[in-house]
Amino acid sequence: MSSLVTAKNVSKYYGNLAAVDNVSFEVEKGRILGLIGPNGAGKTTLLKAVLGLTDCQGQLSVLGLDPFRQRKEMMKNICFIADVAVLPRWIRVSQLLDFVASTHPNFSRSRAEELLAATKIKKESKVRELSKGMVTQLHLSIIMAIDAKLLVLDEPTLGLDIIFRKDFYGNLLNDYFDGERTILITTHQVEEIENLLTDIMFINGGKIILDSSMEAIPDSYAELLTSGEDAETARRLGPLHERDVFGKHVMTFENVAREKLVGLGEIHTPSVADLFVAKVKGAAA
Amino acid sequence: MINQQLALLRREIWEHRSIWVTPVAVATVVTFLAIAVVVAVGAFGEAMNADIGKIADMTAPENVRRAALAASLVGNTSVFVMAMWFLTIFYCLDALYAERKDKSILFWRSLPITDAETVISKLLVVFIAIPLATFAAVVVSHLLNLIIVSIWLATEGANPGRMIWGAVPLFDTWAAVLSILLALPIWLAPLLGWFLFVSAWAKSGPLLRAVLPIAVLPILEYIVFKTWVLGEAILTRLRMDNIPLFDGMKNANFDEDELRSMLTENLSLVSWLDYGAFLTSVEVWAGLIVCGVFAGGAVYLRRYRDDS
Numbered sequence: 001m002s003s004l005v006t007a008k009n010v011s012k013y014y015g016n017l018a019a020v021d022n023v024s025f026e027v028e029k030g031r032i033l034g035l036i037g038p039n040g041a042g043k044t045t046l047l048k049a050v051l052g053l054t055d056c057q058g059q060l061s062v063l064g065l066d067p068f069r070q071r072k073e074m075m076k077n078i079c080f081i082a083d084v085a086v087l088p089r090w091i092r093v094s095q096l097l098d099f100v101a102s103t104h105p106n107f108s109r110s111r112a113e114e115l116l117a118a119t120k121i122k123k124e125s126k127v128r129e130l131s132k133g134m135v136t137q138l139h140l141s142i143i144m145a146i147d148a149k150l151l152v153l154d155e156p157t158l159g160l161d162i163i164f165r166k167d168f169y170g171n172l173l174n175d176y177f178d179g180e181r182t183i184l185i186t187t188h189q190v191e192e193i194e195n196l197l198t199d200i201m202f203i204n205g206g207k208i209i210l211d212s213s214m215e216a217i218p219d220s221y222a223e224l225l226t227s228g229e230d231a232e233t234a235r236r237l238g239p240l241h242e243r244d245v246f247g248k249h250v251m252t253f254e255n256v257a258r259e260k261l262v263g264l265g266e267i268h269t270p271s272v273a274d275l276f277v278a279k280v281k282g283a284a285a
Numbered sequence: 286m287i288n289q290q291l292a293l294l295r296r297e298i299w300e301h302r303s304i305w306v307t308p309v310a311v312a313t314v315v316t317f318l319a320i321a322v323v324v325a326v327g328a329f330g331e332a333m334n335a336d337i338g339k340i341a342d343m344t345a346p347e348n349v350r351r352a353a354l355a356a357s358l359v360g361n362t363s364v365f366v367m368a369m370w371f372l373t374i375f376y377c378l379d380a381l382y383a384e385r386k387d388k389s390i391l392f393w394r395s396l397p398i399t400d401a402e403t404v405i406s407k408l409l410v411v412f413i414a415i416p417l418a419t420f421a422a423v424v425v426s427h428l429l430n431l432i433i434v435s436i437w438l439a440t441e442g443a444n445p446g447r448m449i450w451g452a453v454p455l456f457d458t459w460a461a462v463l464s465i466l467l468a469l470p471i472w473l474a475p476l477l478g479w480f481l482f483v484s485a486w487a488k489s490g491p492l493l494r495a496v497l498p499i500a501v502l503p504i505l506e507y508i509v510f511k512t513w514v515l516g517e518a519i520l521t522r523l524r525m526d527n528i529p530l531f532d533g534m535k536n537a538n539f540d541e542d543e544l545r546s547m548l549t550e551n552l553s554l555v556s557w558l559d560y561g562a563f564l565t566s567v568e569v570w571a572g573l574i575v576c577g578v579f580a581g582g583a584v585y586l587r588r589y590r591d592d593s
Contacts, residue, residue: 053394055589075397088300088389095299102292103396139392 002029004150004182005050010058011206012045019045020056021206027199029149030179034193035186036276037203043186046203047154050184051080063149076105079143080152087139089128093121100142112145115175133164140168144176151176153185157192165189169196190273200272202279209279218269222258224251226265234264241278252278289398293406294414301379304415307372308422311365312429319361319430323437336441350452352552358427358458359554365426366469366525369419373411373470377480378491380407381583390587400587404481404580411477416466423462427455454552461554464530468563471573472528476519478576485583485590522572529566533559 005027012020020042027033037043049056052067052074060067065074087096093116101109116123119137127135136156143151157165173196177183187193200217202210212220226234231249235242237260239251252270253261261267270278298304330336345353381404384390393403431453435445470477476499483495503516521527526535534557563569 051395072397072399075395080395082391082395086388086390086392088384088392089387090300092299095296099292099296100396103289103398105397 003027004029004063005184006059006061008059010046010049010056010060012042012049012054012056018206020049022058023203023206023208025201025208025211027182027184029182031198032177032183032185032196033199033201034190034197034272035184035201035203036190036272037186038280041203042206043203044154045206047080047152047184047186051078051152077149078152079146079148079150080154081136081139081143081156082154087127087135090126092124092126093138094123096127096138096142097123100146104146106147107142108145108147112141115141115144133160136160136164136168140171144171149181151181151183153183153187155187156185157187157189165192169193172196190276191271194272197272202276204280204283209283210275217275220255221270221275222253222256222261223268223270223274224253224261224265225249225268226251230264234261237261240282243277250274252282254282289402290406290409293398293403294409297380297406297410298414300383301376301410303372304376304410305418305422307368308365308419311368312422312426315361315364315426316429316433319433323433327437327441330441345448347452348552350448351454354431354449354453355458355552355554358430358453358455359462361426361430362423362462362465365419365423366465369415369466369469370473370525372419373415373473373477374480376415377407377411377477378484378495380410380481381485381587382487382491401584404485404584404587407481408580411481412467412470416463416470420459420463420466423466424459427458454554457553457555461558464555464558464560465528468528468530469525471569472525473522474572474576475579476522478579482579482583482586485586521568528563529569530558530560530563532562533557 003026005025007026008024009022010020010024011018011022023046035043035046045054048054049060050062050067052062052069052071055068062074063077067074091099097109097112100107100112116138119134119141121130121134121138121141127138130138140156157168160168169192172183185193185197197214199213200210201208201212224234224239225245225248227248231251234249234251237253237256240254241252243250252274258267384393394400431449435449438445438448479499480491480495484491487494499519503513503519506515507513
């Protein structure tokens with residue numbers, strides 16, 4: 001079984017509002033999937049369903065288990081960081097290591113201590129005495145010392161400065177990701193994780209509006225920088241979205257062969273952020 | 286399974302330091318009081334020009350000394366019991382509320398521990414850890430108090446070895462104290478279960494949300510039905526002397542003969558406790574069932590609540 005997460009027609013309603021609206025997708029083993037969407041798009045709800053934190057309709061299987069009903073079994077092989085501030089503030093670093101070591105069967109205390117030794121975090125410190133960046137380092141050190149099959153990161157770097165964010169993702173790729181593990185990330189800072197991802201999934205209004213591997217993006221999407229007459233010609237090809245930059249037009253095309261665009265201007269593969277805007281706004285238009 | 290529960294218990298003691306700080310604080314205060322009393326009695330004796338220690342040594346027969354010592358130890362213990370009563374209630378109100386307030390619940394729930402296991406660890410704190418921590422403090426406090434009095438008696442020229450240590454029914458008193466400390470949360474179980482439930486449910490102000498229904502519902506019952514069933518049930522639980530462990534003492538009539546025989550025979554507190562009545566009491570078991578229902582509700586809330 002290479003599919004780690006399988007969702008078939010998964011929905012989650014809050015009253016009449018569908019936070020997740022009949023979505024289906026699969027996450028294969030060894031992938032790094034970015035789940036991208038605006039606030040209130042249903043990202044967090046979908047992650048909560050995957051983590052067994054909320055019940056949902058439809059069929060959802062994670063590591064072959066029902067995340068809500070077989071949660072304990074599943075959590076032996078899943079780690080998640082929901083937000084930077086969730087470590088209890090009263091606990092000492094050494095106590096935290098003791099606790100995780102005695103409750104998590106796949107936790108390597110020596111690995112965590114190795115990772116912590118590379119930071120300025122002292123074992124006798126309490127979490128409340130640490131800076132926000134250090135708390136994340138601590139959390140990450142614990143998570144990275146757990147031999148898990150799936151790592152879920154929900155806005156892991158929210159509120160952290162840019163140097164720290166770079167280090168965070170650097171560590172994640174170099175020390176953690178080994179091709180066997182699978183990572184699921186949501187973030188607003190798409191640019192920072194773009195090079196990291198093997199797959200992306202856009203979610204808006206509770207629906208998945210794009211689900212693709214990064215390699216497949218250039219085949220389906222193209223961005224054209226154009227002006228004047230060419231712009232008119234290009235517009236007839238039906239761009240998904242168009243925006244103006246310094247008097248020029250930037251058009252995003254979906255499933256339009258690049259040969260048709262040749263000669264009309266500069267052709268690029270859109271960045272994830274631009275593609276996201278094009279998909280969301282294009283769908284709204 | 287057992288290791289995990291031990292880890293969860295240890296976690297509770299790290300987080301809720303009041304579990305051991307409260308009994309230690311009470312023991313400290315009680316010990317200072319004992320020193321103050323000894324100093325005061327000594328000063329009184331000096332003022333009266335009387336050798337109190339020696340007088341006591343000469344006059345009091347052993348079984349009276351035994352009874353007097355047991356009574357003083359029980360008096361000392363009652364302060365701990367009161368403190369434990371409050372400690373247990375406030376612990377229950379905080380147990381499942383603090384983790385939501387500081388949002389650490391998401392971290393705890395990222396580990397392979399079920400909600401039921403977490404709630405069970407909180408119940409173990411209430412029914413076992415708090416009584417045992419209190420008991421340990423009581424034992425230390427008793428010993429300290431007896432040592433302080435012994436030192437004073439020795440300086441007064443009396444023989445503390447015979448007067449105190451030869452007479453004091455330490456193990457009998459401790460067995461009785463431990464029984465009472467373990468019985469107290471069991472007797473309070475339905476209320477404690479309710480407090481635990483509120484701590485899992487309340488979005489804010491768990492104390493008010495826990496106490497208000499307890500205060501208002503009986504009054505409503507009285508206004509609407511002109512009955513006082515709920516009020517009676519709650520008040521019964523709040524009074525410690527209603528614990529069926531004390532049934533034997535309640536039914537006994539302490540007339541002069543009985544009191545005299547108590548003092549002439551060797552007094553035993555344990556023999557006064559009615560373990561049979563406690564273990565077979567419908568009220569005790571019904572209370573535990575109510576507690577179980579509320580605890581189940583707390584597990585359900587922790588598992589199904591979705592704050593998004």
